Amino acid sequence: MEPDGSILDSIGQEIIGVMSPVSICMFLVVLLVYSLYNPATATTIRTAANLVYMESPTDSTAQKLEGSLLNAAVFIILIALVTFLLVFLYYYKFTKFLVHYTRFSAFAVFSSMGGSVLLSFIQHFNFPVDVVTFCVLHFNFTIVGTLCVLSSGGPIVLKQSYMVALGIIVAAWFTKLPEWTTWVLLVALAIYDLVAVLAPGGPLKLLVELAASRDEELPALIYEARPTVDMGRSGVRGSSLGLLVGGVTGNNSGSNGGAVELRVMLRNNNNNHNNNNNWDAESIINVLENESSEIEEVREDVGESSPLIGGGSLMERLSTQSERTNNGGSRENESQGEDMAGTGLRGLKLGLGDFVFYSVLVGRAAMYDLMTVYACYLVIISGLGCTLILLAVCRHALPALPISITLGILFYFLTRLLMEPFVVGTSTSLVMF
Amino acid sequence: MENSVKGDGLMVPKNLQPFKPFSRSNTRSTAFESTGIGYTLLALGPSLSLFIAVIAKKPFLILTLLSSTLVWLISLIVLSGLWRAFLPFKTGSLWPCTLIILTSVAFQEALRPLFWKIYKRLEDILDAFADRVSKPRLFITDKMQIALAGGMGHGVAHAVFFCLSLLTPAFGPGTYYVEKCSQMSFFLVSAVIALAFVTIHTLSMVIAFNGYAEGNKVDQYFVPAVHLIAAMLTLVNLAQGGCIIGIPLLYIMALLTMGHCGKMVWRRLTEIRSRQGSSF
Numbered sequence: 001m002e003p004d005g006s007i008l009d010s011i012g013q014e015i016i017g018v019m020s021p022v023s024i025c026m027f028l029v030v031l032l033v034y035s036l037y038n039p040a041t042a043t044t045i046r047t048a049a050n051l052v053y054m055e056s057p058t059d060s061t062a063q064k065l066e067g068s069l070l071n072a073a074v075f076i077i078l079i080a081l082v083t084f085l086l087v088f089l090y091y092y093k094f095t096k097f098l099v100h101y102t103r104f105s106a107f108a109v110f111s112s113m114g115g116s117v118l119l120s121f122i123q124h125f126n127f128p129v130d131v132v133t134f135c136v137l138h139f140n141f142t143i144v145g146t147l148c149v150l151s152s153g154g155p156i157v158l159k160q161s162y163m164v165a166l167g168i169i170v171a172a173w174f175t176k177l178p179e180w181t182t183w184v185l186l187v188a189l190a191i192y193d194l195v196a197v198l199a200p201g202g203p204l205k206l207l208v209e210l211a212a213s214r215d216e217e218l219p220a221l222i223y224e225a226r227p228t229v230d231m232g233r234s235g236v237r238g239s240s241l242g243l244l245v246g247g248v249t250g251n252n253s254g255s256n257g258g259a260v261e262l263r264v265m266l267r268n269n270n271n272n273h274n275n276n277n278n279w280d281a282e283s284i285i286n287v288l289e290n291e292s293s294e295i296e297e298v299r300e301d302v303g304e305s306s307p308l309i310g311g312g313s314l315m316e317r318l319s320t321q322s323e324r325t326n327n328g329g330s331r332e333n334e335s336q337g338e339d340m341a342g343t344g345l346r347g348l349k350l351g352l353g354d355f356v357f358y359s360v361l362v363g364r365a366a367m368y369d370l371m372t373v374y375a376c377y378l379v380i381i382s383g384l385g386c387t388l389i390l391l392a393v394c395r396h397a398l399p400a401l402p403i404s405i406t407l408g409i410l411f412y413f414l415t416r417l418l419m420e421p422f423v424v425g426t427s428t429s430l431v432m433f
Numbered sequence: 434m435e436n437s438v439k440g441d442g443l444m445v446p447k448n449l450q451p452f453k454p455f456s457r458s459n460t461r462s463t464a465f466e467s468t469g470i471g472y473t474l475l476a477l478g479p480s481l482s483l484f485i486a487v488i489a490k491k492p493f494l495i496l497t498l499l500s501s502t503l504v505w506l507i508s509l510i511v512l513s514g515l516w517r518a519f520l521p522f523k524t525g526s527l528w529p530c531t532l533i534i535l536t537s538v539a540f541q542e543a544l545r546p547l548f549w550k551i552y553k554r555l556e557d558i559l560d561a562f563a564d565r566v567s568k569p570r571l572f573i574t575d576k577m578q579i580a581l582a583g584g585m586g587h588g589v590a591h592a593v594f595f596c597l598s599l600l601t602p603a604f605g606p607g608t609y610y611v612e613k614c615s616q617m618s619f620f621l622v623s624a625v626i627a628l629a630f631v632t633i634h635t636l637s638m639v640i641a642f643n644g645y646a647e648g649n650k651v652d653q654y655f656v657p658a659v660h661l662i663a664a665m666l667t668l669v670n671l672a673q674g675g676c677i678i679g680i681p682l683l684y685i686m687a688l689l690t691m692g693h694c695g696k697m698v699w700r701r702l703t704e705i706r707s708r709q710g711s712s713f
Contacts, residue, residue, distance in 0.1 A: 008579075011562075016496070374597075382503050430623065
């Protein structure tokens with residue numbers, strides 16, 4: 001006798017909808033790192049991230065630290081410059097140019113970086129495949145990917161898979177960076193993310209405000225998680241997270257008018273046209289309150305900095321969606337999603353750069369040991385969960401990188417220095433608890 | 434990457450690349466990977482089935498599992514932080530190991546009531562939420578499922594950190610043996626022990642939550658006792674050939690936990706059902 005309609009069935013769905021692709025991306029990057037990484041033949045690539053200093057294992061610690069800091073500083077400056085360029089272009093309405101440039105960079109990533117990853121895969125495992133077949137298949141893969149990621153047509157699963165593939169390819173490329181540079185770069189990126197989104201003059205904050213004032217979507221590469229609860233089965237929509245958090249933060253007085261709750265965005269059919277522009281930016285969620293009706297609007301601006309090609313070009317995107325939903329009268333606030341069943345339910349969005357840098361952290365942890373991989377994975381996922389909950393509480397733009405990256409790095413070093421000798425020591429004597 | 438000595442009596446190179454003398458052949462590499470996957474499934478197979486059958490369907494349970502695993506990871510880190518100053522110790526000696534086990538089990542069992550308190554708060558929030566969307570409150574099966582997910586988080590954390598993270602060489606050629614237990618390969622022994630512990634941890638949480646909910650002292654003390662005895666039993670493995678005795682005894686504890694949990698769940702469910710039946 002299954003108790004039907006239990007709230008446990010549908011709570012937390014949108015969080016899982018975002019966490020599963022992140023987990024899949026991290027898992028595949030770890031697999032890739034494990035199968036392709038060979039310390040003897042690892043060649044360091046020259047990217048924007050190590051323009052200044054090429055690390056070699058024979059340098060002293062001070063030299064490595066200094067060099068990595070320089071590298072990170074240069075990288076962050078490059079990213080900041082490109083972000084401001086983006087703000088400039090968007091301000092002067094060069095949106096078409098941005099769209100086409102995004103398409104071009106997606107194409108470049110899939111073809112050149114993706115091709116290189118596939119080639120090393122084939123080399124490592126001795127797949128019997130000839131050049132012609134490989135070229136045809138790879139060409140197909142690239143073209144379908146380029147078409148998929150930026151258009152709203154086509155099955156959502158395909159788009160999601162290509163987004164994850166994009167994240168995997170870029171992350172796999174970044175794991176080739178030397179170790180010290182990677183860690184310092186991650187820290188620097190987390191700090192930059194924090195500043196760019198929250199500080200008053202930050203470029204991403206400017207982008208959010210621009211997009212908000214124009215009421216349109218920015219071009220960016222964003223992963224979109226659609227909730228999969230079928231309509232009409234239970235009255236609770238994917239907005240349960242917001243309601244839950246709203247309840248926690250003391251809105252128990254029962255007054256509905258002033259209550260601000262995070263709602264799932266509902267699309268209006270009219271708003272689909274400039275949907276073709278997707279970039280990366282920081283993870284931001286804005287919540288607005290609509291005084292006229294009892295339904296609130298949710299904006300989710302997601303984006304992140306993701307250097308796509310060796311030049312370190314930064315794509316940022318904030319997608320602003322302000323949707324208006326009309327309450328169907330007799331229904332309660334919470335179940336308005338069912339009235340809009342026809343227009344399609346949107347879920348949470350996460351910028352592609354978040355995928356990339358989480359996976360870079362886990363990939364770098366994978367180069368040490370499996371234990372650090374698990375620890376970092378758990379901590380990053382919980383950081384992501386915390387960020388999502390904070391979003392529901394804070395109700396303004398928030399970056400997705402800082403919490404997860406900080407916790408990830410902290411736990412990496414804690415696990416490596418503290419936990420591993422202890423646990424390995426006990427378990428190799430077969431003493432466990 | 435560094436080669437390093439982990440523990441006493443066992444040298445495990447990190448990130449061992451599979452050595453392929455015949456690079457054109459693929460069959461040898463699949464044999465190596467399959468043994469590694471085999472050991473993984475031995476330790477985590479039942480958990481995986483349980484996950485797919487029960488937990489994967491409800492997103493909230495997945496979140497509970499992840500947070501539970503995180504909590505136990507933090508507990509392991511704290512414990513290793515406490516004991517770091519005393520490492521490396523002679524792992525063959527009895528007294529340091531006993532002390533370590535006593536402190537670790539005590540710490541982890543002290544965390545369980547905390548877990549329960551957090552769960553109570555969560556239950557209140559969920560019930561309030563259910564009232565606001567006018568759906569029924571949490572059923573007893575829901576509560577048990579949450580407890581199960583929490584326990585499974587503990588079990589998975591144990592299996593991952595004590596067994597799986599050492600399995601990297603198992604994906605390559607060759608195998609390792611522990612001196613004290615040379616009948617089976619190290620990976621097999623550790624996977625088997627991990628399976629027993631996963632069972633114990635998963636079911637302990639269900640028993641403990643039920644004990645706290647009902648105020649049943651037997652259940653409340655059953656769980657720490659079982660955990661302590663099971664951990665002490667692994668000390669038997671320190672003796673030469675001790676694992677032949679230690680592992681079956683460990684499985685007896687696991688079966689005992691399973692039996693007790695099953696009995697308790699059955700009792701509660703029939704109680705609730707009969708109460709529901711009589712109220713009509």
